[in-house]
Amino acid sequence: MSVRSLVACGVFVFAALAGAQQFGKMSSAKETKIGLVVHGGAGTMERNKMSSETEREYRAGIENALRAGWEILQHGGSSLDATEAAVRVFEDNPLFNAGKGSVFNAAGVNEMDAAIMDGKTLRAGAVANLQHVKNPIRLARLVMEKSPHVMMAGEGAEAFAKEHSVELVDTKYFFTQERWDALQKLKAAEKSGGNGDKKFYLSDQDLHGTVGAVALDRNGNLAAATSTGGKTGKLPGRVGDTPVIGAGTYANNATCAVSGTGDGEFFIMATAAHDVSAMMEYRRKTLQEASIAVIDKIGKLGGTGGMIAIDKSGNISLPFNTSGMYRGYVDGNGKFVTEIYK
Numbered sequence: 020m021s022v023r024s025l026v027a028c029g030v031f032v033f034a035a036l037a038g039a040q041q042f043g044k045m046s047s048a049k050e051t052k053i054g055l056v057v058h059g060g061a062g063t064m065e066r067n068k069m070s071s072e073t074e075r076e077y078r079a080g081i082e083n084a085l086r087a088g089w090e091i092l093q094h095g096g097s098s099l100d101a102t103e104a105a106v107r108v109f110e111d112n113p114l115f116n117a118g119k120g121s122v123f124n125a126a127g128v129n130e131m132d133a134a135i136m137d138g139k140t141l142r143a144g145a146v147a148n149l150q151h152v153k154n155p156i157r158l159a160r161l162v163m164e165k166s167p168h169v170m171m172a173g174e175g176a177e178a179f180a181k182e183h184s185v186e187l188v189d190t191k192y193f194f195t196q197e198r199w200d201a202l203q204k205l206k207a208a209e210k211s212g213g214n215g216d217k218k219f220y221l222s223d224q225d226l227h228g229t230v231g232a233v234a235l236d237r238n239g240n241l242a243a244a245t246s247t248g249g250k251t252g253k254l255p256g257r258v259g260d261t262p263v264i265g266a267g268t269y270a271n272n273a274t275c276a277v278s279g280t281g282d283g284e285f286f287i288m289a290t291a292a293h294d295v296s297a298m299m300e301y302r303r304k305t306l307q308e309a310s311i312a313v314i315d316k317i318g319k320l321g322g323t324g325g326m327i328a329i330d331k332s333g334n335i336s337l338p339f340n341t342s343g344m345y346r347g348y349v350d351g352n353g354k355f356v357t358e359i360y361k
Contacts, residue, residue, distance in 0.1 A: 052333035053092045054235040056348040057084045057105050059115045060228030061280045061325035064343025066360055074359065077114060081347040081357040084108040088232055089349050098234035098242035098276070099137055099160070106133070106156040106244045109230035113195045115345075116228030118154060120195045121248020123202040126255050129193040131248050132262040133159040138241030138270035145262035147172040153186040156246045159262070161185065170262060198251070205252040229261055231278025233270070233329045241276040241331060243268050243292070250283065259283025265293035272331060274299040275306055280344070281324010285317045295328055306330040307338075314338045 059081055088105035092098070110118025121129045133155035134145035144163025147170065152158050158180050162171050171179055180187060231245035245268045247261045260267030260283035267283065269292035270276035277292035286292075291313050298309035310328045317324060318340045325339025327346060337346050339361075347357040 051237045051239050052235065053237055054329050054333040054335060054349065055085060055088045055092060055101060055105070055232065056234075056327040056329055056335050056337065057081060057088070057109075057230070057232045057346065058278065058280055058325070058327045058337070059084075059109060059230050059345030061323070061339045061341045061344035062228065063341060064345075064359055069359075077345055077359060078357040080109070080112045080114050081345055082355050083112070084230075084232065085347050085349060085355050085357075088234060089353075089355075092234060092236055095237055097238070098236040098240050099135065099244075101234040101236065102232040102242045102244035103135060103156055103160055105232035105234075106230055106246050107154050110154050110156060110246055115230050116198075116248045117230040117246040118248075119193055120198060121193050122198050122228070122251040124249070124253045124255050124257070125202075127199075127202065128255065129190065129248055130253075130255065130257075131155045131193075131246070132258060133244075133246040134262040134264060134268040135159045135163060135244040136242065136264060136268055136270040136276070137163070138243075138272040138276055141271060143169050143264045143268070145170040145264060145268070146176045147258045147262045148256060149173075149176060149180075150190055151177055151187040152180050153188045153192065156244055158183075158185050159244075159246075169264060172258070193248075198248075201251050229267070229278075229280035231268070231280065231327060233276040233278050233327055235276070235329050235331070235333050239272065239331065241270045241272050241329065243270040243276040243278045245278045245280075247280075247283075260286035260291070263287055265290050267292060269293045269296055271296050271300075275309075275328050275330040277310070277326055277328045279324060279326040281317070281339075281341070282322035285320045285322025286324065288320060289313060289317050289322075291317060291326065295326070299330070306334050307336045310336040311338045314340050 084105040088101035091101040113120035132147045136143040144159040229247040266287040267279040274296040298304040325344040
């Protein structure tokens with residue numbers, strides 16, 4: 020073969036390689052998609068009843084949580100670290116019902132729950148009825164990694180927190196006037212003859228809320244993390260779906276990672292988060308099909324709420340049956356997207 024032919028052949032091969040890489044047909048190293056989705060609670064959110072300033076504050080809170088998790092994923096960090104970081108940002112923001120800004124129970128006390136799950140190993144950690152732990156999601160992670168248990172609650176959980184140098188704070192830290200006023204509104208309605216049904220006197224936003232994050236990292240591992248102050252006026256000791264693995268929180272590398280928000284009792288009855296995974300694994304449903312079906316099931320039971328989910332391929336779904344859900348994700352171009360209304 021002549022030198023001219025060899026050169027021409029080389030140019031052709033180089034062009035073919037370049038074209039194949041451009042269209043994703045071949046690459047020198049396999050790239051795994053990363054993904055992150057967060058939520059700050061679902062409920063009755065009407066555009067005409069929210070000031071532009073308040074909306075900006077909520078969107079900034081969602082974006083800050085996204086930024087914390089995305090920074091970790093971009094630098095090759097784990098989905099566990101990313102979801103924990105995102106949720107901790109929510110817990111530190113008094114706008115959201117988790118950590119500082121949690122709602123009050125009937126006795127006027129903040130009791131908080133949280134959970135985290137590793138999709139690679141199916142290990143999980145959950146905590147419930149916390150009153151002094153600044154970041155409940157941190158303690159949930161430690162229960163998973165430093166104890167032989169999955170769930171710990173109350174005084175025992177807080178003693179475990181102290182043993183592991185988790186930051187504890189005075190109960191005054193969690194107080195916000197807005198949450199206190201919601202409890203007083205609830206009590207006043209009950210005194211005047213309300214029967215406890217939320218539709219008569221309080222919005223979903225006054226009653227409950229949850230924060231959460233789901234992520235896929237560069238190693239293909241999924242994780243889910245959820246945290247909440249629960250439900251305004253709940254009986255002391257009540258535990259919702261957030262720390263119940265398979266109800267409000269679930270992750271499995273074979274399928275998806277899910278974090279829910281809404282009427283916790285209905286999410287527990289529906290085993291909501293695990294049901295999404297089961298539909299994908301056993302009925303071969305897509306993430307979107309499965310998550311929408313589960314939210315529909317919760318609605319038929321009489322519950323309201325929503326969920327965020329991501330599958331092993333990086334597809335995401337954010338279904339809800341309320342008028343709004345504080346939510347955000349990072350799109351394919353690395354842009355932070357925040358949404359509130361339907």
